[in-house]
Amino acid sequence: MSEAARIYRQLYRIRRVEEEVARVYPTDVIKSPVHLSIGQESVSVGLCEALRPEDAAFGTYRSHALYLAKGGNLRAMIAELYGKATGCAKGKGGSMHLVDVAAGMFGASAVVGTTIPHAVGYAYAVKLRREPRVVLCVFGDGATDEGVFYESLNFAALKRLPVLFACENNRYAIHTHQRLRQHLPEICARAAALGIPSERIEDADPFAIAARARAAADAMRGGDAGPFFLECMTYRWKEHVGPGEDYALGYRERSEAEPWIHGDQVAKVAAQLPPDERARIEEAVEAEIADAFAFAEKSPFPDDAELWTDVFREAP
Numbered sequence: 001m002s003e004a005a006r007i008y009r010q011l012y013r014i015r016r017v018e019e020e021v022a023r024v025y026p027t028d029v030i031k032s033p034v035h036l037s038i039g040q041e042s043v044s045v046g047l048c049e050a051l052r053p054e055d056a057a058f059g060t061y062r063s064h065a066l067y068l069a070k071g072g073n074l075r076a077m078i079a080e081l082y083g084k085a086t087g088c089a090k091g092k093g094g095s096m097h098l099v100d101v102a103a104g105m106f107g108a109s110a111v112v113g114t115t116i117p118h119a120v121g122y123a124y125a126v127k128l129r130r131e132p133r134v135v136l137c138v139f140g141d142g143a144t145d146e147g148v149f150y151e152s153l154n155f156a157a158l159k160r161l162p163v164l165f166a167c168e169n170n171r172y173a174i175h176t177h178q179r180l181r182q183h184l185p186e187i188c189a190r191a192a193a194l195g196i197p198s199e200r201i202e203d204a205d206p207f208a209i210a211a212r213a214r215a216a217a218d219a220m221r222g223g224d225a226g227p228f229f230l231e232c233m234t235y236r237w238k239e240h241v242g243p244g245e246d247y248a249l250g251y252r253e254r255s256e257a258e259p260w261i262h263g264d265q266v267a268k269v270a271a272q273l274p275p276d277e278r279a280r281i282e283e284a285v286e287a288e289i290a291d292a293f294a295f296a297e298k299s300p301f302p303d304d305a306e307l308w309t310d311v312f313r314e315a316p
């Protein structure tokens with residue numbers, strides 16, 4: 001499969017999965033809040049193009065795209081949203097806590113910024129064991145308001161850890177624009193101030209993100225290159241949480257979204273493929289999605305006894 005076909009398959013798959021999530025959400029079969037990444041898919045897809053299966057990824061509560069791009073199991077993800085026992089966190093975590101250790105998706109959290117030090121700690125272990133692996137750490141612009149962001153970056157720079165930091169800058173933390181929260185608009189410049197080479201990509205082009213991420217990841221793999229910081233500008237089309245739109249709330253104008261919707265990366269990459277190849281990809285993805293929702297639908301809810309398992313880690 002060509003790079004364009006591979007990237008399109010992932011983009012289309014993530015877009016369609018989330019459109020289906022939004023479509024069924026009002027029927028209450030999904031038992032968890034959903035933070036959709038419609039419009040932002042190309043960031044995770046580009047980043048994961050640079051990774052190998054053995055590399056690790058850490059994300060946020062808005063991680064459907066990262067989980068799927070990293071190779072997470074789709075059936076287990078939809079079952080998790082349905083709160084079913086077959087879900088990737090046994091139905092206990094929901095959309096905000098996606099995990100697939102076998103695929104290298106090490107977890108996501110509802111608490112802003114918390115997976116940044118997790119990723120750095122994991123990368124410290126990778127470095128001490130001299131493993132030729134890379135850790136991808138994805139977070140939003142809002143997470144850079146947290147003190148732990150700076151502590152984690154400093155430690156990663158000091159120890160020259162193999163972490164690819166990737167900030168998905170969609171300009172908003174819930175309903176508050178970056179300009180109302182941060183004096184300096186360039187988040188990558190703050191990483192540079194801590195001694196981490198950094199770059200910003202303005203248009204969420206998945207090929208540009210993949211190329212930059214691949215160069216950084218390959219340089220740090222098993223060596224002493226140290227961390228890299230990529231700021232990816234993007235835009236959230238839907239409301240912060242939930243299946244609908246929120247342009248009527250008054251914190252942003254639809255005109256701000258229009259250039260991003262017009263420049264949709266899913267449509268752009270689709271246009272690069274021959275129609276028959278595109279149709280084959282879309283047909284296979286539609287079948288996979290129908291199968292995953294049917295699997296979630298017919299899976300059982302967890303047994304009541306499961307309420308008491310996985311609550312605390314027992315001492316080994």
Ligand SMILES: Cc1ncc(C[n+]2csc(CCOP(=O)(O)OP(=O)(O)O)c2C)c(N)n1
Pocket residue numbers: 062110111112113139140141142143144170172173174240
């Ligand atoms: C420590 C902490 N503070 C506040 C919140 C409430 N909160 C949930 S999402 C969010 C915005 C985060 O924005 P960003 O990191 O840019 O991610 P985005 O939602 O744009 O993907 C906030 C403040 C939280 N969950 N955790």
Ligand SMILES: [Mg+2]
Pocket residue numbers: 140141142168169170171172173174
């Ligand atoms: Mg944001």
